[in-house]
Amino acid sequence: MTMKLKQLTTAFLAAGLMFMISCKGKPKDSDVQAAVTTALQTTPGVSADVKEGVVTLSGTVSSQADKDAAESAAKLSQGVTSVVNNISVTPPAPAPAPDTTAASMTAPADVALKTSVDAIVKDFSGIKADVKDGVVIITGESKADRWKRLKIALDALKPKKVDASGLTITK
Amino acid sequence: MALQDKYKELIDAAKTSGTNNLQVNEQDGVLHIDGEAPTGAVKDQLWDIYGKIDPNFLTGDVVLNINVATAVEGAKLKVITESSNLNIRKGPGTDQPIVGKAAHNDTVTLISKSNDQWWLIRTSSGAEGYAYAQYLKPIE
Numbered sequence: 001m002t003m004k005l006k007q008l009t010t011a012f013l014a015a016g017l018m019f020m021i022s023c024k025g026k027p028k029d030s031d032v033q034a035a036v037t038t039a040l041q042t043t044p045g046v047s048a049d050v051k052e053g054v055v056t057l058s059g060t061v062s063s064q065a066d067k068d069a070a071e072s073a074a075k076l077s078q079g080v081t082s083v084v085n086n087i088s089v090t091p092p093a094p095a096p097a098p099d100t101t102a103a104s105m106t107a108p109a110d111v112a113l114k115t116s117v118d119a120i121v122k123d124f125s126g127i128k129a130d131v132k133d134g135v136v137i138i139t140g141e142s143k144a145d146r147w148k149r150l151k152i153a154l155d156a157l158k159p160k161k162v163d164a165s166g167l168t169i170t171k
Numbered sequence: 172m173a174l175q176d177k178y179k180e181l182i183d184a185a186k187t188s189g190t191n192n193l194q195v196n197e198q199d200g201v202l203h204i205d206g207e208a209p210t211g212a213v214k215d216q217l218w219d220i221y222g223k224i225d226p227n228f229l230t231g232d233v234v235l236n237i238n239v240a241t242a243v244e245g246a247k248l249k250v251i252t253e254s255s256n257l258n259i260r261k262g263p264g265t266d267q268p269i270v271g272k273a274a275h276n277d278t279v280t281l282i283s284k285s286n287d288q289w290w291l292i293r294t295s296s297g298a299e300g301y302a303y304a305q306y307l308k309p310i311e
Contacts, residue, residue: 116288119265120305123253144227146253151228152218153305155235156287161201163231 027079029053036080039073046070046087053081062092110134113157120153127167134159139166174202174232181220181235188213191240200232207238211309214239241309242281248292248307250277257307259300263289271298278310 033050040046043066046059055074061067067087074083114131121129127140127150136159142150147169154162174197175182185193185206190213193206208214214237221235222228242248250257250273259271263285273279273294282291282299290304 115265119303123255147227148218148222149251149253152235156238156305158203158205158236159234160199161231162228162234164227164229165231167229169227169229 032079035077036074039077040070043070048074053079055080056084056086058086060088060090064089116157124150135161135163138164141168141170144169178202178224178233184220185217202233205236207240209240210311211239239309241311244281244283246281247310248279248281249310250275250306251308252306257302259298259302261300263301270300
């Protein structure tokens with residue numbers, strides 16, 4: 001009986017000791033998180049979430065190589081047991097043509113164009129303007145000389161087209 | 172090429188009048204003409220020819236973007252608003268706060284060009300800020 005109790009106590013002690021060691025050897029998620037975040041600094045656009053040593057990577061990169069690099073970097077970080085790679089790869093938009101002519105012809109984004117158009121058109125009562133796919137659509141009515149001034153201003157914004165088919169010229 | 176034939180007189184006039192960096196491109200049925208005219212008078216002339224070929228510019232098959240070479244730093248500019256005052260803003264954009272105004276037909280000085288649309292100017296009263304370039308015409 002005494003022997004059995006002694007054995008049990010030893011077993012408990014051993015288990016306890018092992019538990020303590022394993023606890024000590026297991027870094028906190030916050031430490032792992034910090035290490036992984038540092039490791040991922042070379043691959044922007046990627047974020048990491050750490051749970052019990054398991055790192056889940058997410059975000060968007062421009063190539064598979066970047067995705068793999070982020071995973072390798074995370075794996076090498078201290079305290080990481082495994083890595084779940086949820087990074088999505090989105091290839092970058094094709095580079096604009098080096099031809100300066102083509103570049104200058106590229107109409108600005110509709111939003112930016114609309115802002116510029118609105119700033120001009122607000123001074124021309126009776127005329128309304130809308131922007132769609134880089135085309136400025138003019139409606140309403142105006143005297144010829146006012147419309148000419150507006151058209152000069154609009155063309156300077158380099159739109160794809162100024163569509164005035166909905167405009168009536170008054171005498 | 173048909174568009175270039177239709178607007179041949181305009182393109183030829185731009186060439187012979189000494190318009191610099193002249194670019195003529197046809198894209199999606201629209202003729203884009205870009206360049207820098209030596210004077211405001213040449214710009215006016217080009218627009219008159221355009222208006223003759225396409226009365227009231229209603230066809231929409233040309234985008235004529237002509238800058239004026241005399242709009243250089245230090246140049247005097249006339250405020251050519253519809254009738255209202257021209258807003259002078261802290262920065263280049265309509266979202267920027269208004270820091271002053273220049274009266275219709277007033278003369279201001281060009282300090283620098285932020286971009287094609289926004290120019291940094293100084294008014295006759297000394298106020299400095301950004302104004303919309305389309306309302307400023309070089310005085311020759």
